[in-house]
Amino acid sequence: MLLLVPERNATDVVAAIVFAVGGWTDLLDGYLARRWMISTRTGAWLDPLADKLLVGAPIVTLAVLGRFPVWAAVVILVREALVTGIRIYLGSRGQGMPASVMAKAKTFAQLLAIFLYILPLSHAWSGPKLAVLVIAVVLTVLTGLDYLVRAIRWAGAAAPGRPAVERDGGTTA
Secondary structure, eight states: GGGGOSSSHHHHHHHHHHHHHHHHHHHHHHHHHHHTTTTOHHHHHHHHHHHHHHHHHHHHHHHHHHHHHHHHHHHHHHHHHHHHHHHHHHHTTTTOOOOOOOHHHHHHHHHHHHHHHHHHHOGGGHHHHHHHHHHHHHHHHHHHHHHHHHHHHHHHHTSSSSEEEEEEEEEEE
């Protein structure tokens, strides 16, 4: 909502702070869940969905306002929809797909890029903002392809008459 206020400078700084707090709490939540080995099926499904909303809502808003490159918004949103579809498909078959280290780096890069595009920075920041965005988009594409390849492999291994592949790489009879 803050991004839609006509007076940009002060509200954009507040919006960036709110966004940063949201991003940091998401990272902290993941860290604590891994550290204390706390995981639920609901959390495993809702956390990636919350990540998609945390990234998608400001990207759409900024792109509509002409403050975020549409090409990057399309790539990021298509990848997020694709991965969500893959997770739903695999989840309906009892298979999870945890985030890879590269996917976590992708999320951080996306959050940083969005943060920079929310801030009311001078034109001198155009190059650094674009560089961070390009890194985020490259990681977005690479991790999307990684999830797709992993899902295809799992689906092929789980086909009738073939042993199912477990998460640790072993097989079940």
